[in-house]
Amino acid sequence: MTDPFEVLGVARRFSLDRAALEQRHRDLSRTLHPDRYVQSPPGERRMALERAVAVNEAFRALRDPLTRAEALLAAHGLAVGDADRPSQALLMEVMELRESLDEARRSPEKVTALLAQVRARSAAEEAALAAAFDADAAPGTAALAAARDALVRLKYFRRFEEEADDALDI
Amino acid sequence: MAYSEKVIEHAENPRNVGTLDKEDPNVGTGLVGAPACGDVMRLQIKVSDDGVIQDAKFKTFGCGSAIASSSLATEWLKGRTLDEASAIRNTDIVKELNLPPVKIHCSVLAEDAIKSAIEDFRKKQSAKREAQG
Numbered sequence: 220m221t222d223p224f225e226v227l228g229v230a231r232r233f234s235l236d237r238a239a240l241e242q243r244h245r246d247l248s249r250t251l252h253p254d255r256y257v258q259s260p261p262g263e264r265r266m267a268l269e270r271a272v273a274v275n276e277a278f279r280a281l282r283d284p285l286t287r288a289e290a291l292l293a294a295h296g297l298a299v300g301d302a303d304r305p306s307q308a309l310l311m312e313v314m315e316l317r318e319s320l321d322e323a324r325r326s327p328e329k330v331t332a333l334l335a336q337v338r339a340r341s342a343a344e345e346a347a348l349a350a351a352f353d354a355d356a357a358p359g360t361a362a363l364a365a366a367r368d369a370l371v372r373l374k375y376f377r378r379f380e381e382e383a384d385d386a387l388d389i
Numbered sequence: 390m391a392y393s394e395k396v397i398e399h400a401e402n403p404r405n406v407g408t409l410d411k412e413d414p415n416v417g418t419g420l421v422g423a424p425a426c427g428d429v430m431r432l433q434i435k436v437s438d439d440g441v442i443q444d445a446k447f448k449t450f451g452c453g454s455a456i457a458s459s460s461l462a463t464e465w466l467k468g469r470t471l472d473e474a475s476a477i478r479n480t481d482i483v484k485e486l487n488l489p490p491v492k493i494h495c496s497v498l499a500e501d502a503i504k505s506a507i508e509d510f511r512k513k514q515s516a517k518r519e520a521q522g
Binding site: 299300301302303304305307309310311313314317318371374375377378379382 | 420421422423424425426427429431448450494497501
């Protein structure tokens with residue numbers, strides 16, 4: 220995957236200005252808009268289109284703290300993959316949460332309460348990611364390992380939130 | 390994602406879903422997960438005194454392939470000795486369920502779960518022997 224920070228030309232940081240990111244995306248999209256390339260040779264037109272697609276993908280990746288953290292870790296060659304195994308403590312917590320959700324499925328109040336609890340956990344992990352990535356201009360090995368652990372927890376909590384949202388929709 | 394018939398069959402009618410008492414010295418529990426997809430899988434075995442797996446249960450929160458892999462694993466585990474159980478490979482699961490390449494990690498997860506359940510059981514047994522002197 221290409222580095223979304225590079226594609227959008229923004230600083231490689233976890234905490235970023237959401238409004239500035241949106242502005243950057245809008246500016247680039249306008250510059251690359253197909254209408255501007257109507258008179259251009261086909262090769263140039265195609266390249267502009269490919270860049271526009273890349274800019275959209277990069278924007279989507281950076282907009283969400285979870286995929287933003289993934290992109291930062293990938294830039295350090297530390298992407299979380301299929302072979303990674305979470306800690307027993309996390310697995311126990313997640314198993315317990317998922318079983319509680321299964322039991323709570325018929326009670327929207329209980330599901331909402333569980334969801335609120337897990338959203339708070341996600342927010343804490345996002346704060347942990349900000350601390351790990353941005354405390355230093357160049358995060359060291361320990362900070363990156365802490366970020367990776369926080370990302371794995373966040374992935375599990377997000378997955379729970381999706382399941383809980385689905386349960387509330389039915 | 391086109392699932393094979395066997396995956397759908399196991400995912401829709403999972404075998405041996407449930408829980409065994411994890412405090413029971415004859416029960417081994419394996420708890421594993423794949424962070425890339427947010428899956429969590431618990432697999433438990435109950436072993437008789439002569440080392441044969443009498444019962445196996447699982448609980449998996451994950452995709453159809455992860456559920457099918459662990460469901461199939463519990464079916465295969467019953468009646469096997471621990472050594473026979475350790476010999477189960479993820480590739481056996483892939484073959485039986487016709488898992489596509491993107492779902493192979495689900496079978497790896499099931500193999501890991503079997504191994505950790507056996508390891509947990511063996512740990513408990515050696516702790517018991519030590520306690521007995």
